[in-house]
Amino acid sequence: MEPEGDNRLLQDVLTRADNETCADCGNPEPDWASLTLGVFVCQACSLLHRSIPHISRVKSVQDTWDASDVELMAAMGNNVAKAKYEQKVPAFYYRPKHTDCKLLREQWIRAKYERNEFEFIEKQEPYSAGYREGFLWKRGRDNGQFLSRKFILSEREGALKYFNKHDARDPKAVMKIETLNATFQPAKIGNPCGLQITYLKDNSTRNIFVYHSDAKEMVDWFNAIRAARFHYLQVAYPGASDEELVPKLTRNFMREGFMEKTGPKHTEGFKKRWFTMDDRRLMYFKDPTPTPAAKYSSAVRRTVTPSCLACHRPFKVTTGTMASPSSRLTGSSCLPARLRLSNETGSRPFRGSSIAR
Ligand SMILES: [Zn+2]
Structure with missing residues (x-):
């Protein structure tokens, strides 16, 4: 078959309803494809796929395609891939959009295709266990320097806490899950993993700025906070559906x-x-x-x-x-x-x- 004919066939596959938006961020009219995963993605996501070359091999839909590759894409496509790679995404897990920071989009792609977190529930423990403990770099109030601080998120206690000294018994701050918000602010914080955590104390808004040097760890913290908020809201609003609760978990600034x-x-x-x-x-x-x-x-x-x-x-x-x-x-x-x-x-x-x- 002529290459042109194969490309025409590829255009038919591309116009299929499930392939009209990027498999990873939902951006319309994806013009790249992963030959190994069988998904159509936007250009921005194709760049992130390039960072996992052992998992994904990408190609522009403008290139000349072999008949066998077109057949593979016809047999797979975004719906089939979604049924496999997103089969067990927890309701609270943040699904990034095109406008989200690179960190969120890259870790979503790695969680799906590289770590297979949504095929095997046991891999979700870092954010679904209801308890998380670890160290984050936290910006100091006075001089703006980042210092290593121990953080504990506990659903049972309904709070995120941090400690100024590693062996301290009393936390420096107790942030109630009820009023907690977290949003990635890489440019503002000056770190690709920079997270701004907002909470209420004595009726006034407080903020802390943190990051972790490991991208996966930081996104796991973010999703652990969302999970804690989700479970808190499920108890607070017993009749509400997941669709009603999920938009209330975290919010970006207007x-x-x-x-x-x-x-x-x-x-x-x-x-x-x-x-x-x-x-x-x-x-x-x-x-x-x-x-x-x-x-x-x-x-x-x-x-x-x-x-x-x-x-x-x-x-x-x-x-x-x-x-x-x-x-x-x-x-x-x-x-x-x-x-x-x-x-x-x-x-x-x-x-x-x-x-x-
Ligand atoms: Zn995309």
Whole structure:
């Protein structure tokens, strides 16, 4: 058969409903394929498949294809592969989207095809056991240096705790699973595995920034937190379905980036702060400023007008009396809204994720 004819046949396989989106991130119109796994993937995911060459051999659908390879793809495809590689994905397990950080997408691909975690339930123990203990690098409050700290996540106790000394009996902080959120912030934290953990203490929002040098370990921590939240919510809302609970496990921030703010007296100068819009709460972070973002400080100077998308009235950002890093937005009746920022050197969009719900 002519190569052209085989490629026409390949196009037929590609237009099959299950092959219209990437097998790994759901991005539409995948234009790469893994010949060894029988899946169609987007270009970004094909690059991650290249990092596991002993498992996956990728090829562009624009290339010339042999008849035997086309037949294989016709026999497999994304649905058949999903039935095999995703047969036992726990409901709480985070399935990354195209917009998620590389760490989440790569570990999802490795968990599926390299470690076969969703074919063998015993391989899921690091995040499904209800208890996890280990060391994470945690950013210090004062000097911004990362220090090794012991963390314990316990579903039974309903908390994530960390300890300042390895042999300490009392934890430095107890973060209730009920109010816990975790979201990957690699650019902000300055590490590809950087995770921001948010929790409530005495009704105010607290944040800690952690990472693990091993990518799998960090994603396991993230999914262990999601598992703990899932089981907590199952008890708290006994009638709710998995579909209702899963979007509540963790959330990404709606908007974030640098703005400059002044205090309530109008006599202070503007100071640069990292702002985060999380659900209906606007937070800002004092020093230490996030490491990578600090690089922009000399190049880009911004004046700030956070304003309501609906009414275009500027929001008033005031200095709260609470300790860093939280402050409430005043006059927030129009929320949720977007922050608008103008800067003198052209607009640089807020970095970070769009919201995932
Ligand atoms: Zn993809």
